[in-house]
Amino acid sequence: MKYFRKSTALLLSVVLLVSALGIGFRASAGNRCSCAEIPRVMVDGIGVALHYDQGGPDEYDVSVVAPENLKEQVLPIVTNIIAAAATRSWDKGADAISALAYGLFGHLQVDEYGVSVNPVTNFAKPVNTQQNHQTNPKYEFSYDWRMDPMESAALLNQYIQEVKSATGHSQVNLIAFSEGSMVCMGYFAQFQYDDIAQYISIMGAHNGLTLVGELFNKHIDLNGTIAAEYMRAYGRFAGDDGAFALFKPLADVLEGVGLVDALVGALNLLLKNVQDKVFADTLIPLFVQWPALWGFVPHEYYESAKQTLLSGPKYDDFRALIDNFHYKAGPGYKADTLLANAAKKTKVSIVASYGFPTQPFAPNSLIDADGLIDTARESCGATTAGLFKTFPQGYTQKVADEHNHVSPDLRVDASTCLLPEQTWFLKNQIHFTFGFAPFLDFLVSSKNQPTVWADPAYPQFLTHLPNNTFVPTQPEAPAKTVSLPQSFLALFDVVCQLIIAKVQEG
Ligand SMILES: [Zn+2]
Ligand SMILES: [Zn+2]
Numbered sequence: 001m002k003y004f005r006k007s008t009a010l011l012l013s014v015v016l017l018v019s020a021l022g023i024g025f026r027a028s029a030g031n032r033c034s035c036a037e038i039p040r041v042m043v044d045g046i047g048v049a050l051h052y053d054q055g056g057p058d059e060y061d062v063s064v065v066a067p068e069n070l071k072e073q074v075l076p077i078v079t080n081i082i083a084a085a086a087t088r089s090w091d092k093g094a095d096a097i098s099a100l101a102y103g104l105f106g107h108l109q110v111d112e113y114g115v116s117v118n119p120v121t122n123f124a125k126p127v128n129t130q131q132n133h134q135t136n137p138k139y140e141f142s143y144d145w146r147m148d149p150m151e152s153a154a155l156l157n158q159y160i161q162e163v164k165s166a167t168g169h170s171q172v173n174l175i176a177f178s179e180g181s182m183v184c185m186g187y188f189a190q191f192q193y194d195d196i197a198q199y200i201s202i203m204g205a206h207n208g209l210t211l212v213g214e215l216f217n218k219h220i221d222l223n224g225t226i227a228a229e230y231m232r233a234y235g236r237f238a239g240d241d242g243a244f245a246l247f248k249p250l251a252d253v254l255e256g257v258g259l260v261d262a263l264v265g266a267l268n269l270l271l272k273n274v275q276d277k278v279f280a281d282t283l284i285p286l287f288v289q290w291p292a293l294w295g296f297v298p299h300e301y302y303e304s305a306k307q308t309l310l311s312g313p314k315y316d317d318f319r320a321l322i323d324n325f326h327y328k329a330g331p332g333y334k335a336d337t338l339l340a341n342a343a344k345k346t347k348v349s350i351v352a353s354y355g356f357p358t359q360p361f362a363p364n365s366l367i368d369a370d371g372l373i374d375t376a377r378e379s380c381g382a383t384t385a386g387l388f389k390t391f392p393q394g395y396t397q398k399v400a401d402e403h404n405h406v407s408p409d410l411r412v413d414a415s416t417c418l419l420p421e422q423t424w425f426l427k428n429q430i431h432f433t434f435g436f437a438p439f440l441d442f443l444v445s446s447k448n449q450p451t452v453w454a455d456p457a458y459p460q461f462l463t464h465l466p467n468n469t470f471v472p473t474q475p476e477a478p479a480k481t482v483s484l485p486q487s488f489l490a491l492f493d494v495v496c497q498l499i500i501a502k503v504q505e506g
Helices: 002-020 025-029 067-086 090-108 149-167 179-191 210-215 224-237 244-256 260-288 299-309 313-329 333-345 437-444 488-505
Strands: 040-043 050-052 060-062 138-141 172-177 196-202 347-354 423-427 461-464 470-472
Touching: 040 149, 040 179, 067 090, 067 260, 090 260, 138 149, 149 172, 149 179, 149 313, 172 179, 172 437, 179 196, 179 313, 179 333, 196 333, 196 437, 210 299, 260 299, 299 313, 313 333, 333 347
Parallel strands: 040 138, 040 172, 172 196, 196 347, 347 423, 423 461
Antiparallel strands: 050 060, 461 470
16 A cells, blocks of 8 residues: 555656646647547447458348348248138247247347357447548447447447547547447446547437337237338338338338238237247247347336246346346436436437337337337436327426426426436437437537527427428427227238138139
8 A cells, every 4th residue: 555655656746747848648649639520439229230250251241130031931931920820820820920030030149148149240340540530520339239238338448449549539429329328328337437528319228118128028019000100100201221221121021912910910919829938939039138138128127027038047147247237327227327427527418209109019109209219218207298199288397497398399398307408309200210410510519518508400399300301399289189999909800811711712
């Protein structure tokens, strides 16, 4: 201890001497840059290409859905699923679901220790040191989005150090999308805030998803009506790029032969009857062993989900792995604490969205969401009126401050957010596509903490228009009550009868 103090004192005097001489360690590095263009480290979500045999002679990109399997394999399997449901052959149906899922996602399987079964990965490409950050400030961090966010965060830290040294900047802007926000929570938990000039979360998964919480508690219910709502939403807003493009070939194949409704109905009927078998044979080995998916499970669903899906000594190591993220950086109070701390030390901007249900796989999919993640969770605590609903006229915000935080369309009350002055809401911005470059520029170019009051062009509530422009949100007429037919299975039975009749004819 004595020695430590002495050497600290010695070091201090050297530092004082050096700075007195006006040299400074930083200047001696020779490539310091203090320009206004702070490099941006982008941390994307699920859907970035993974690589087979990365760095090896046979390297190639693999997508989320194996597209080479679509045309040859999917159609006969889907026919089998529908036929099994129509004839109530439950075990055959479960096997057909298994064949479909393995055909599409088998290449991404992870074992019970959280290790990829195939040589598929994505380790961050090294920073391009030739990149001119003043003309191109974006540095894309890539990672294996199936894996433990704490591990990905350690790789992110290395990447940030490389960007700093390549650009001569002492800090970066950290811009996260979707799962990227989860990795950034892992980063803040382990590496704190000193290297970050501003943290921006866009439709972030830092507080989990109700959808995943429900599914991981075996609450499954496919909803054809919401599926139809999705089709409409994508028709209006989705481009050909983004993660959705990966699923489009599948949708095209099924739609082309009129099988979407029949498939949804068949899957629902089968799942109601062979849910445990489908979980044991297919969902657990294919998806539940992705450590990252456990980062999407909200706190209130977490322990029961572990009991439901990961019981027994087989999963001792895996449970320790996912607990490490969940309890140090994961959904719930930890992420909120990390973000609150971040806001004290650096600039923090949170961008959420509403206007869509979550995906139609769970009984309570009809919540305010961006098409995937709950609005309340990604905004860290907004109060919403309920999907397609409005607050009553004369509604007063739950937390009084000197501002109005109720959206002009009476659908969102931002006063309950963790950071109400620095949380934006983009109405009708679906999760999988985000291309609002001027808004990002506004956030990163702000010298001080940007707030929802800083620029009238970017108030707290913005609306995404189909031509991919954004305008301040306006009051709207109260939405009509959306009525959802509860008779989807009945409709499916009609389809089955038609198929059976067709089979008997031919
Ligand atoms: Zn610079
Ligand atoms: Zn306020």
